[in-house]
Amino acid sequence: MARGTKNWRQVVAAAGLVLTMGAVAACGSGSSDDDGKTSAATTSASSDVSGTLTFYNFLPEGNEGRWWDRFVADFEQRYPDAKVDVTRYSTEDYWTKTLAAFSSGDEPDVFIPNAGEDLDKYIRAGRIAALEEIVDVDAYNPSTLEPFKDRAGHLNGVPIYSYIILGWANEDLLAEHGVSVPRTWDELLAACGRLSAAGVTPLAMGNAGQDQFTTGQLQDALLYQLGGAGTTRDAAYGTDDVSWTDDNFVSGAEQMKALIDARCFPKGFTGMNYSQMTNLFAQGKAAMTFTGSWFADQVESSGARFRTAVFPLPDAPGATHSTERLEGILGGVNGLAASAKAAEKNPALVAAFLDSFGDVVDDYANTNSQLSVAADPRPQGSALQRSLSEVFSSAREIAPVSDTILPSTLRGEYNGSVVALTSGELTPEEWAKAMAETSERERPNFPELG
Structure with a gap:
């Protein structure tokens, strides 16, 4: 299928599709006149959306699973000639089952990918629909759409929620x-020195075993400051002659070393796992x-009695x-993507499903304690959630974390090398060269760069 050659949005408009789905919290309410009867316009629009849409989801249980149940039920009531066939997998099985389905040619019409390599591999194979002519992008925060765009500018997914990595x-x-929340690099280093001298862990960190991503993400943030979004992917592929040995990568490693030299991290942090690291903070010991x-849930469920503030990482020199x-x-985005096959076969059905989610994206976030990707978010919940x-x-x-954009064969090497850097096994120059x-x-x- 030639990407972008058919204006699916015009196809949908010509069919008279009206996408006025109400909040999922009011499932089944439909669009009605004052007397409670469904309007003729809505009935006509609904009749133009028909067929069966297959949807892969990895949330079989819990609050989010129930939210999707309500969403699908409401969608099918609004469009009685349409059916959503939901296939659910455990989180552990989802990625392999989705890959197997695409490999066999029996891919789902719509599925939930991470923005980055998890989606890019299907884009490179020509199996993903370009959505800029299908969906109403005005529903979304523009920054959350960018991670789903390829180098040609095609939109290959729409966001459902995002996460960010920041200071707590x-x-x-x-x-x-006598220390304030650090807003500059010098304040951060000074705070580490003062707190460690007083016997207090300044910044809880732990990258043992399978939790090497922790320092990897901190390194990501430093490298973003110095090289911009996607800089580690560019270095991995050698895009535009970018190399790990460039000054900005060496400098990023030097700033990581500066944090260690300032005694920011707890003693023995390279032998500490993520749970131990976060418990230090949640228990008021860091x-x-x-x-x-996502850490907000742990802080609030721990019954912490201290005031918690969130802050962006101060800029390194x-x-x-x-x-x-x-x-x-720094962060990442999960979203909805459609197969090229489904968008070619039934663009009205795909558009109705995706735009229906766009109408309730804020409700999804507030119901499930996620960061809303809506253009005009109205956050609910705790003060901490609103601060986030x-x-x-x-x-x-949003600068994507390396775990989502590096080729899978390099992700472990990257995180492991950062561990070697933080443990002193490698100097910044040696890390960059390695x-x-x-x-x-x-x-x-x-794989070919998407």
Whole structure:
């Protein structure tokens, strides 16, 4: 299928499709006149959407699973000639089952991918629909759409939720030691020195075993500041002659070393796992930590009695892409994508399903304690959740974490090399050289860059 050659949005408009789905919380209410009867216009529009749409989902149980049950039921009531055939897998099985379905040619019409390599491999094979002519993108925060765009500018998915990686601060513990939430790099290093001298863990961190992603994500944030979004992928592929040995990569490694030299991390942190790391903070034993927005649930469920603040990572020396000023923030986006086959066969059905989600995207986020990707979010929940939403909505772009954009054969090498850097086994220059050599060796095995 030639991407972008058919204006599916015009096809849908010609069919008279009216997408006015109400909030999922009011499932089954439909669109009606004052007397409670379904309007003729809505009935006509609904009749133009027909057929069966297959949908792969990896949320078989829990609150989010129930939310999708309600969404599908409401969709089918609104469009009585349409049916959504939901196939559910455990999180562990979802990715392999989805890959197997695409490999066999029996791919789902719509599925939930991560923006990045999890979706790119299907884009490179020509199996994903370009959605810019199918969906109403006005429903979404523009920064959350960018991770789904390929180099040709085609939109290959729409977001359902996002996460961000940022700093967390125990304001009471900081205040006890005369320290404010750090807003600059110098303030961060000074806070680490003062707190560690007082016997307090400044910044909880742990990258043992399978949890090597923790320092990998911190390194990602530093490299974004110095090289921009996707810089590690560019170095991996050698795009535009970008190399791990470039000054910005070496400088990023040097700033990681500066944090260690300032005694920011707990003693023995390279032998500490993620659970131990986050418990240090949640139990009030560390003044700060650096992790994802999902951590809010743990903080709140722990019964922590201290005030918690979230803050973007201050800019290291030489930063050209400021996280401090929220020019961008490290994170990732999950979304909905459609197969090229489904969009070619039944564009009206695909458009109705995707746009129906766009109408209730804010409800999805608020119901499931996620960061809303809506263009005009109305966050609910705790003060901490609202603070996270404010930071997220203020960021002008999302810098994808390396775990989502590096080729799968390089992800472990990257995180492991950062562990070697933080443990002192590699100098910043040695780290950069090692990553360059690994990428060059593995590059013939990389999939084509999407």
